[in-house]
Amino acid sequence: MSTLVKRQKGRLSNQLRSIEAQLGLLNKADGSAKYKQGDSSVLAAVYGPSEVLPKDEKGDRASVQVVFKRRDGKPGRREKQNENIIRNALEPIIMTHLYPRTAIMIIVQVLVDDGSILSVALNACVLALMDAGVPISTVISSISCSIVVDENGSQTLLTDPDLSEERTSIGETYFVFDGHVVAKTGEGGLVSSVTSGLLTDSAYTSCLTASRSGSKSVYTFIRETLKRKPTTVMAPIENIIFERDEASSATNGSDFKMEDEKEESKTFSNVFMKPI
Amino acid sequence: MSGYKDDSDEEMNVNQIEKDNEVLLDRKSHVQMTKTNGRLQVQIVTPGELIVKNASNALCGHGTFRDDQDQLLSSVCGIVERVNKLISVRPLRARYPGEVGDVVVGRITEITGKRWKVDIQARQDAVMLLSSVNLPGGVQRRKTNEDQLNMRSVFAENDLIVAEVHSRPNRDGSLQLQTRSSRYGKLENGVFVRVYAALVKRCTQHFHTFDFGVQVILGNNGYIWITKKTPVDENKQKSMPFYTSADADKNEAEVIEGKDRENICRVRNAILALQSQFLPIYPATILDVIEMSKGMESKEMTLPDITPLITKNATARIQKKMEEEDMEVVEGGY
Amino acid sequence: MKLEASADVIRKLHPLEFYKRFLPEGIRPDGRNLNKPRVTVISAGSLTTAEGSALVKLGSTSAICGIKAEVTIPADTEPQCGKLVLSVELPPLCSPNIQRWTDSVEQNSSLEVQIEDILLKTNVLNLEALCIKDSSAVWVLYVDVYILEHDGNCFDAALLSVLTALTNVKLPEVEVNEEQIVSIVEGGSTQSLELNHYPIPLSFCILDDKLLVDPTSEEEELSSTCFTIVYNNRGELCSLYKPGGKHINDDILEECKQTTLNRTEHIVKLMKQANEAKK
Numbered sequence A: 001m002s003t004l005v006k007r008q009k010g011r012l013s014n015q016l017r018s019i020e021a022q023l024g025l026l027n028k029a030d031g032s033a034k035y036k037q038g039d040s041s042v043l044a045a046v047y048g049p050s051e052v053l054p055k056d057e058k059g060d061r062a063s064v065q066v067v068f069k070r071r072d073g074k075p076g077r078r079e080k081q082n083e084n085i086i087r088n089a090l091e092p093i094i095m096t097h098l099y100p101r102t103a104i105m106i107i108v109q110v111l112v113d114d115g116s117i118l119s120v121a122l123n124a125c126v127l128a129l130m131d132a133g134v135p136i137s138t139v140i141s142s143i144s145c146s147i148v149v150d151e152n153g154s155q156t157l158l159t160d161p162d163l164s165e166e167r168t169s170i171g172e173t174y175f176v177f178d179g180h181v182v183a184k185t186g187e188g189g190l191v192s193s194v195t196s197g198l199l200t201d202s203a204y205t206s207c208l209t210a211s212r213s214g215s216k217s218v219y220t221f222i223r224e225t226l227k228r229k230p231t232t233v234m235a236p237i238e239n240i241i242f243e244r245d246e247a248s249s250a251t252n253g254s255d256f257k258m259e260d261e262k263e264e265s266k267t268f269s270n271v272f273m274k275p276i
Numbered sequence B: 001m002s003g004y005k006d007d008s009d010e011e012m013n014v015n016q017i018e019k020d021n022e023v024l025l026d027r028k029s030h031v032q033m034t035k036t037n038g039r040l041q042v043q044i045v046t047p048g049e050l051i052v053k054n055a056s057n058a059l060c061g062h063g064t065f066r067d068d069q070d071q072l073l074s075s076v077c078g079i080v081e082r083v084n085k086l087i088s089v090r091p092l093r094a095r096y097p098g099e100v101g102d103v104v105v106g107r108i109t110e111i112t113g114k115r116w117k118v119d120i121q122a123r124q125d126a127v128m129l130l131s132s133v134n135l136p137g138g139v140q141r142r143k144t145n146e147d148q149l150n151m152r153s154v155f156a157e158n159d160l161i162v163a164e165v166h167s168r169p170n171r172d173g174s175l176q177l178q179t180r181s182s183r184y185g186k187l188e189n190g191v192f193v194r195v196y197a198a199l200v201k202r203c204t205q206h207f208h209t210f211d212f213g214v215q216v217i218l219g220n221n222g223y224i225w226i227t228k229k230t231p232v233d234e235n236k237q238k239s240m241p242f243y244t245s246a247d248a249d250k251n252e253a254e255v256i257e258g259k260d261r262e263n264i265c266r267v268r269n270a271i272l273a274l275q276s277q278f279l280p281i282y283p284a285t286i287l288d289v290i291e292m293s294k295g296m297e298s299k300e301m302t303l304p305d306i307t308p309l310i311t312k313n314a315t316a317r318i319q320k321k322m323e324e325e326d327m328e329v330v331e332g333g334y
Numbered sequence C: 001m002k003l004e005a006s007a008d009v010i011r012k013l014h015p016l017e018f019y020k021r022f023l024p025e026g027i028r029p030d031g032r033n034l035n036k037p038r039v040t041v042i043s044a045g046s047l048t049t050a051e052g053s054a055l056v057k058l059g060s061t062s063a064i065c066g067i068k069a070e071v072t073i074p075a076d077t078e079p080q081c082g083k084l085v086l087s088v089e090l091p092p093l094c095s096p097n098i099q100r101w102t103d104s105v106e107q108n109s110s111l112e113v114q115i116e117d118i119l120l121k122t123n124v125l126n127l128e129a130l131c132i133k134d135s136s137a138v139w140v141l142y143v144d145v146y147i148l149e150h151d152g153n154c155f156d157a158a159l160l161s162v163l164t165a166l167t168n169v170k171l172p173e174v175e176v177n178e179e180q181i182v183s184i185v186e187g188g189s190t191q192s193l194e195l196n197h198y199p200i201p202l203s204f205c206i207l208d209d210k211l212l213v214d215p216t217s218e219e220e221e222l223s224s225t226c227f228t229i230v231y232n233n234r235g236e237l238c239s240l241y242k243p244g245g246k247h248i249n250d251d252i253l254e255e256c257k258q259t260t261l262n263r264t265e266h267i268v269k270l271m272k273q274a275n276e277a278k279k
Helices: A077-090 A117-132 A163-167 A179-185 A201-227 B007-011 B145-149 B234-239 B245-250 B259-276 B283-292 B298-302 B312-324 C007-013 C015-025 C101-121 C154-167 C217-222 C250-278
Strands: A019-023 A031-037 A040-050 A063-069 A103-112 A140-149 A155-159 A171-178 A190-197 A239-243 A267-272 B022-026 B031-036 B039-042 B050-052 B064-066 B072-074 B078-083 B086-091 B103-112 B115-119 B126-133 B160-167 B176-179 B185-187 B190-194 B207-209 B214-218 B223-228 B327-330 C040-044 C052-058 C061-072 C083-089 C131-133 C137-149 C170-172 C174-176 C182-184 C190-192 C199-207 C210-213 C225-232 C237-241
Touching (some): A077 A140, A077 C101, A117 A171, A140 A163, A140 A190, A140 A201, A171 A179, A171 A201, A179 A201, B103 B214, B103 B223, B126 B160, B214 B259, B259 B298, B283 B312, C007 C015, C040 C250, C052 C154, C083 C101, C101 C154, C154 C199, C154 C225, C154 C250, C199 C217
Parallel strands (some): B126 B176
Antiparallel strands (some): A140 A155, A140 A171, A171 A190, B078 B086, B190 B223, B214 B223, C131 C137, C199 C210, C199 C225
């Protein structure tokens, strides 16, 4: 049994890192976004709809291509798999039928990898798509969760893990949720899920629920960033504190449990929202 | 509210959605607004957001789509516009789309066979054909090979020009420009400012002169040119159709100094302040900002804590304008 | 003159409409119920040139896996661990959509990463068992999977073929002499590999809001989303892979997890039978 624990850098186990976003950084790209969660930061750029190579041309819709680049190292199959995952999440929400025989290119450049990099990359891509004005049917947001085991063998769930936490985890999960569905009904809306490592059923369900709550914060942040009047100077506007949903419904009475903490403060995360 | 309603507008109920969250339509600019806490604000939507609950009668314009439950949702981030039954969402941040007749300021990027390529902050560089410019001499004649070789003497690379959008896009989507009037041509001796294309509204006049001797050209594409007001010489206008590169080489650039420079600086900073608060840029709002910033130095105008203060009047003007407009309450929102 | 369209023509021109005629009746064009996977056929040890091999067929989808063992120097960071090098390929012969080897690069990488993550991150295999001599010689297993025919759900077939092949790998007994030369012991015993657990996959897709188990390639193309769940014989979740597509509700997810779980025993039994049959 585990409760909300304090992590290395003082975060609670269900607390997200601070989020920052900057839009429209690149002149030539149709849309671009630099998105940071804690120290993990990714720059995403969107080009298109534009000319497509004949071999990729699709007669009735736009062809969505993703390129995922790390800071260092040769691009290998992990990068190809990340491209695949990102493209699979974004292609269905982009209204590709409006632009047949064109290509929409999404370039992801990892600037700093401090954990949860695939989630950070996907959120950056969503912001970049919106910055480019590419029509999309809904806003999706992504959160990762890790399971770590302590000396006693009890498992703890950590949302938005950083690199050191990921390295010591026994299981990692990555989720993408449809923001509107989650905002409306509070459940369902699972667009993507990728797991690695051995997880018990209850561990997975707890990760799912915790990530769903976390994705709400990211979703709200994304929407506010775009609605907010763009200012040319970066300045922290305000501390946004989100209500934490009780994840007690996730417990199945088995070895994994997140405690109710109605007595303690209900802050989910202190998110510094910086405008573009 | 005037009661402009016909039978087909039945789906648009006069309902208060959520406490103070009414949705209103500014009939003049066709932009939807929300009234939150008594303040009118332009309704900005994000993708997937609900615009109209029952959209069976509405026409889906750009930036919208209909879902399985017949609701109208937005597909881009932007401002909701409604003209009768056509509902569309105009993206805030997209590149300049271009409309025929718009006045734009652009920079020459390339000279290729019989055409100039001009950067106008659109998806692609615009094209200006040799046949779309008036050659020195004013006379309309067929362009010869010599003219083609002398294109650089008309406009060279990196020149700034003001032109008009001539016709709808080429096959690949690029716009065509023309400078067939004495008002258009090469620009020099001034300050260039870049803002979001969405902030420059279409008006009757794009060349404005302020009382304090500053002339400003508000390009619809978001490129703005500020210069010193030149005395209009009627005779001169007729003989020299428009200002070209060759003319620029001939004349010596007039040195602008002192008060004029200061005024040009103020206008530039006023425009940047308006952009930072995402307010529309037109002469009245620029004047508002300048009025409010009279006490301070022009370089202080761009500081982040100052801009909201000096744009207060401009914001109030926009609010007032919106409130005075003919508003119609429509169903919408959540 | 009336133009009558035959079922085949409708299938080619309006595949979604074609399926919509079947699905409300709870049946698919190949006769299966919506929640019935195809018949799984597993055959072990078919390739005599490889140390371990297996052929798995799920309906028409077939995958063949061959494992070759070689000796190599271990990595400095893990001197007691052997290595596993996985390669999955969808050659042009398996599907009309793949015309060149380059067309399937992304799919290959995706399958490789998925299977590798399951094998290594859930400790299916004890890599220490592949050690010959600490810090000087270990076995490296080159696992090659070829999808011979792609009629949907390649992942399941590929993973099952890898597992079955691993279970019938026969490593010869070897010895290392002073000059660090490894040689096979004449008449020595063979070493089999013990799997710590058996991760058994099952793939699903949602077509026209209906859940289908083990989709064919036609169903995969028409679906709004596809996902795979992998449970092992101990009831632990090894992977839940849903890269994207339309969102689903939690109850559908629960249903699929249960279906996958219920099937693990049957498949493990099939694998064991295949290995027995080879002997």
